[in-house]
Every structure is written in C-alpha cells, then in structure tokens.
Amino acid sequence: MSDLDDFKATYFDECSELLTELEEQFVAIEAGERDADRLNAVFRAIHSIKGGAGAFGFSALVGFAHAYETLLDYVRDGRIELADEVVTLCIRANDIVADHVAAARTGDALPADYGMDEKARFDALARGEAPADDDGEGPDEFDIEFTPVMVSLDSDVEEAEYDIAFDLAELDDTFEIVPMAIDHGQWEVRFTPHRALYARANDPLLLFRELGALGEMSVKAVLNPIPPLSDFEPFDVYCSWEISLVSPTLTEAMIREVFEFVDGDCDIVIVQAGAAVVPAPAPAVEAAPVAPAAPEEAAVSDLLALADDEVAHLLDFTPEPKPAPVSAQDSFEEPPGLSFAELAESLKPATPVQPAAKAKPVALAPAAAESSGEEGERRAVGVQSIRVDLDKVDRVVNMVGELVITQSMLTQQMDETLRARYTELVRGLEVLAQTTRGLQDSVMAIRAQPVKSVFSRMPRLVRELGLKTGKKIKLETIGENTEIDKTVIEQLSDPLTHMIRNSADHGIESPENRLAMGKPETGTIRLSAEQAGGNILIIVEDDGAGINRERVLGLAREKGIVAPDITPTDEQIDQLIFAPGFSTAEALSDISGRGVGMDVVLSNIKKIGGSVHVRSWTGRGCRMTLRLPLTLAVLDVMLVKVGVSPYVVPLSSIVETIQCSRAAFERVPSGGQVLQVRGEYVQVIDLAERFDMETETEADNRFVVLCEAEGSAKVALIVDDIIGQQQVVIKSLEENFERVEGIAGGTILGDGNVALIVDVQGLKTTIVHKNAA
Amino acid sequence: MEALGLRDDLNDKSAVAAQNSLQLIAFSIGDQTYGVEITTVREIRAWNGATPLPNTREFVRGVINLRGTIVPIFDLRARFGDGQTSPTKNHVVVVMSVGDKWVGILVDAVSDILTVSRDDIHNVPEGNSIDSELLNGIVTHDSRMVGLIDLHAVVSGAKMDA
16 A cells, blocks of 8 residues: 555656646747657656556546547647647646646545536547547546557658657667557567566566457467476476457557566567568557548447457467468567667668558667757656655755865864875875865755746746736746755745736736837736845846735725724835735636735745845836845855954955055045045945954954945955855855844854855945935 | 552652653753753753854854754853853853754753653742743742743844844
8 A cells, every 4th residue: 555655656746747847848839849859748748647647546637638648649640730729728738637636646626527628629629630539438448548549641750750759778678659550450469478577576467468458369378488397497488479469440559558567578579460560670660551540439349348358268378370470470580678789780680671552661769869850859868867855865965064074174184294294194185175075066956956947837827827817928037047946946936926927917907008008018027036145036027007006005904904094105015915815906816816825925935034025116017026045055255254253255246355454445424434446436344343343453454355236336345354265055044043134144164163154235235224314 | 548549649640740740951050040841952062162143132142053054052141131151161052942943052051850840830920021031930949949941032032123
C-alpha cells in the first residue's frame, strides 16, 4: 500500500512537471512556433499523464486526457489545423487536466460534467474531419487505450522523425514509439525472453493476455532448444514463443507497447506478415499505407470479445501452426533492445526492404542527432533531472557553510613557521580551499533559480484574462534571468498571479474606455525583476486607470476597515487594497473580486520576509513593488570595519574607495558633510556615527566608500578600515529577529563571526526621512 | 488498610504531578534566580562574543552564528534595567525558541533543573511594571524565589524607536 502511495506521489510530481512543460510549450505555440516538436512534446506530456492516471484508476482524468490526446493526434497529422481557437481550446484543456490532476491528488471529486463541454468540442472538432472517431470510449477500457492513429497518405519524413522519441542515454532500456501506422494485417511476433525478464518477476502470460486483447492471436511455444535433463540449467531460459496476431487496426507500436515493461529483457522481433519488412534496427517506424479509417468503436468491442477466447487459448497452451512466412522472420535478426554500439553495427548491413509502395524508411534518431531539426527531441533528452527534497538540499547548504568556515579557520591557523615546515600540508589546504569554494558555488546554484520559471506562467494568464474580460492586454517581462532562491520563487507564484489578475481586472480599462481617454487600445502590464542591494524587486506595473481612491475608501469605511472619523492619506488608501476581506470588484467575477486576492499577496510576501508597496497614479496606472529578500544568494562584498565590528558592503554598489586624508570634504549649512568627487557633491554618512559605535581610528586613517544607491544617486560611507573583498552568503536577520534599519542582513565570516550587510539604499532613505521630518 | 491508603495517596500525587508539574531551567543573574520552561530551551553555550546590532536597544547584545543561522542575543540583566552585563567566558547564553524564532539569552550562570507544580506558581505582585511585564509568575523552590521569564515580553521592543 505504501509502495502504491509512493508511486502516486511520484506520479503527481511528474504531473506537475509535465503540466509546467505543457504551459511552456503552449507559450511558444501561441507565439507562433507551431512546429512538430512542440506538438510532440505536448502529446507526450498528455500521454504520460493519461498513462499514469490509468494505472491509478483516475478514470475522469483518463477520459478527458484521452479525448484531448485524440484531438492532438489529429492536429499532428494535419487533419485539424492548429488555428488560434484550437490553441485556446488546448490551453483550456491543460487547465482542466491540471484540475483533474489536482482533484485526483487531493481525492476531491470534480463535478461529473467537469470539462465535458471541452470534451464535446474535441469530439466535434475531431468529427469534423474524421467521422469515424468516437471518444465515448470509457476509461474502463483503458487497458486497450490506444486510439489507432490515422496517418494521412502524404505523411512525410518530418512527421515520422518525431515519432521516434529517443533517449540516447537510455537507449538500452527504453524507447517509445508513438503509434502511427495502420494496416490490415497479420503480425508475427517472436518473443524470446532473457533470464533477466524472469529475474525481474515478469510473467510472459500477462504479456500474452495483453497481446490477446489486441487482436486474434495464436501462440506457439518454441520448445526445441530445451536440453536433456542432464544439461538442464534450472535458471536458464530455453523457451521462446511465436505469436501471430490478426487485427485490422493493429500497429507495430501497439505491440511494442505491450512489451514496454520488459524491454531490454527479451528479444522481440515483429514482422508484418506478407507485407513490409521493417529494417532490422527496430526503432524505425514504418509509415505504412493507410487503411481506411476503421470504425474504432466496433473494433474495440470486437477486440474485447476476442480477447477472452484468445486468453483461454493461451492458457491451454496449445501450440498452433504459425501462418507467417518464415522468410520474413529470417531477415529479422536484431532485437529492439539494442545497445547503441550494436545499433550502429546493425545499421550497416540493413537496407530497408520495402515492398509496400508508400512505406517510407525513417531516419534513426540517434543517427540524426547532429541535425538541428531534432532540437525539440534533444531538449527532452538532454535535460535530465532528479527530484530532491528541498530539506536535503538545505542540509547540504548548511553543511557546506560549516565546511567553508572550518576550511578558512584551518587556513588562518597556518602561520609562517608552519608554512615553511609543512609545504605539503599547505598545498593540501590550498586545494581544499579551491574545492570548498567550488562546492559552495555548486550548492548555491542548486537553490538559486531564475524567476523565469514563475514569469513564464504569466503570459498565458494575461491572455486568458484578456479573453475573459474582453480587454486587450499585453504583457512585457523584464529581467527574467534574475536569480532568486528557490523557496522565494515558489512563494512568488500566487502573489504574482493575484497581482496580475488585479491589474487586468481592476487596472486596465476596456478598449473603448482606453480609446476615449486617448490611450492605446491595448493595455500593458509590465512584469520586471531586478536585484537592488540585498533585495530582489519584482514590479508589476500597468498603464490602466490606477486605484480609484474614492471607491476604495468608501468600501473600506463600509466594511469597517477604516473608522469613519479617520482620513487616510492617498498612500494609505492605496495600501488598503491589501487589507483582508477587501474587494472593490462591482461584479464578482471568477477572475478576481472574491476579496481574498490582495491580502494573500501581502501575507505570502511577508512570510518570506518581503514587503509590498503600491503606488498609483489616477488615470495613468499603478505600480506594485514586491521587495523580496535575497536569502542564500551569494553576494560579492567588501569587508570593512566600523568600530570593532565587521560590516560588509555589497561590491555591486561600490563605485570607489578613497582614503579620508585625500578626500575633499565640505561643510553644508545643516552641519553635515558633503564629499566632492570629480565635481559632484555627495552626501556623507559616517557609519560609526550612524550605527552609534565608538571609533578610535584617526580621522585621516579612515576610508570613504563611495556607493551608488538606487538610480544614480551616490552616497559616501565613512568606515574605519577596509579589510578586503570576499563572497558571502546572505543570511536573514528577520528569521530570528526583525528588520534592523540600515542593515540588509547578516553573513557569517570565515572565523564564524557574524558580519552585518550595510543596506546602502536603506541608509540613504532614512537620512532623507530625517531631513524631511 | 493504612498502608494501602497511603499508597493510593502517593499514586494520586504522582499522577497529579505528571500532569501538573513544570520543569524549569533555572539560571542566575546576580543573586536572583529565574527560570524558563525546559521545553523551550534548545541549547546552552558559553559566551563567545556577539556582533553588535546598530539601532537597537541596549539589551540587544548583538547576533551570533548558530550553525549557519543568525540568532540575536538578549542581555537579560539589561532587559531588567540593571545595566549591561560585562560578559566573560564564564557567562552563558541560553538558546531558546520563542514562537518560530530562536533567541539567545545572556545570563550569569545556569544553576539547576527544577520541577515545580503549576499550582505553586504565584502571580507577580503588582507594583513594578518591569516585573509584571517580564515575568509570568513566581515559584518558590528550596525557599528561593524563582521568577518565570515571559520570553515573548523579553524579546519584544528591541528596536530603538519601539
């Protein structure tokens, strides 16, 4: 039972990856990249989801996915044009699949008719050109789930190529062939199990049963290799079978699928009797002549009826005469589960013999690996990943942190005498230092991810929102490659979705209103990410109407969020949209307006130690800024000393450092100091004074660190000493304490002590505040 | 009969004790003894310096590195308004969890582990606001007064302007 649960968990993990992949593919498809690779990726994803769902008995999901898959199939073979409305329908279908997956995961039941409209539209679309197809097929018939796929006569090589979903690295173990050809036909299968097949507790009988479900079957056991008892090795395999299958809708791929689980543990030779001889390197798919579209429903029930008989036959184990011409089999030596070397070897002699006029030889994917047309395939092949518990990664991160500290402690222990005496030890320590550094970088890279993974979900959302609201909206994204810690990224998806919904629903006006106001018809939502000191700023801007302060205030009063006798400032009113239970939507839509949106944003962002700021310009738009901590991100810093304490200043914000004795300070009427640098006057902040620390360093021996704050405004920090540069890992102060003014966070130095990170921007802002007050 | 009765009595008592007793880590500041519930204590370590935090009240001694996490250290003596402790290597930091945060409390020494009954906890006498603000109650143990520290109160109000 727990095993099954494990499998289920893995399946759901996979599903979420596949669903993400679907979204990515559709973003590209929407952008006009309607090539076969993308479609195939989509098809594969849906197919995998369906496959797993069948195994776990999620029948609603299977039913829907099946209908969707059928549609995709028709799109793939060109029966249905991938027009915009089909894309829209597909995207909608992705959501429904996602909902089904979510329902299956939580065990919730969706309404019985959920997704039925879409399913009906699939069927309608499919029927438009292929009246024979019927997707009324229930999920119970999943065992024989493959809808025979129609291939048009002019199916070309390109199409055939992508049907070979090949994983070079896994060539030994698996390969997948999407069902493709249809032929009236009789198929001969020679099945020779290896020892490994039995060792893995596979039972040939189950395979035969499955085969029996595909068509009329007869099986003959080949028993002659069985040696006399004296030579009999009990664990060896002596028996093989020759199976003949007759079914008008049968394809090689369907047969191969039956053997999918024992692939590599047996030799399988599949021959279409009396017809095409497929070239020996088995993964090639033949594009056989197309049969008239078979009435699938009838075929399915026939098959079911036949299956029972055939299984009964099989159980009797009566060897039956094998009607297939032997010659066809003789040319068929190579098993499909080839190693790459074997495959290359076998490629040489094997020339395709293709009696069937329309059949086409197909290039092998591995051989064509250099061709750029295979990019989509290789993307699927090349990016390998494993799922790891984030806790485990964190443990590694922490331990590496300890290691780095220990390493630098060791290095500091090496004084000159030791250095001279133990050269080998010194060399060892140097290598250790390098390796540790490399290790640290790699570990950090595991956690940091570009925000792209969240941003990429947004274009679709915006498009969908545009459709629902009837507004014209375009989304611009900037800074997608900004890297943030994985935990932060995960927490970002919901808030961003809410913010964009809010912009689309409340911010952007209807096209008519926009035109009337002299704005471009299409509204723009800009999503950007940038690093600002120790923070990441995620900004959602729109050029819509801005916040309707009157209405916001009115509603807030009505709901008792603001007391009647209080008059908040404009800025305070803007922030009201984050109050719990607040919603200004006049009509409750399913987009936003349930009043749970924006306070979710605030609480999610606060949870990860960030803050939200909203600024609105009436009639011109609204900007929401998320300020997020850059926890765990690696920062290049300059280590300085203020009083007795170490501080670090982010290197990225440092313009230059000047010795105080050479710096040109000037007094200003307020009593403060300014620094003149190349004709520019810069505000001076004495960190010791600012942080209330005592300093014994003489004024002339101190240093000026000239920093660039937000924009191009500069600020000169005075520190007591400059110690050096290094890379540090930012640690949050808020985790166990709270935000400290002028400090962006902490970091742990080589000696294990904590150094504080100077928040240059924050320092400057507080000064401004003080002046204003 | 008597013996049986006595035993019953004992049993009752220990049952009550299990339900109703409280284990404390007791530590001292000067002559005074204070205690916190043992379950909140994560570890006890010797004072080894802390990086001072600017713009915080005097009872925030700074932050330390606790296996990769930054943990703030509160000077309990200073929190009680008796001026900052001048810590030596013999001073002790008691690391505790308060809510979902970990904090360290700088004390003079950890003295004992006490088991007291919840029934024996007295209210803090009204009068001094610092006492009632920072203590949850008072228990007597071996005729010593042990103040029960209200950790939430101790760690709040750390900011300069707060």
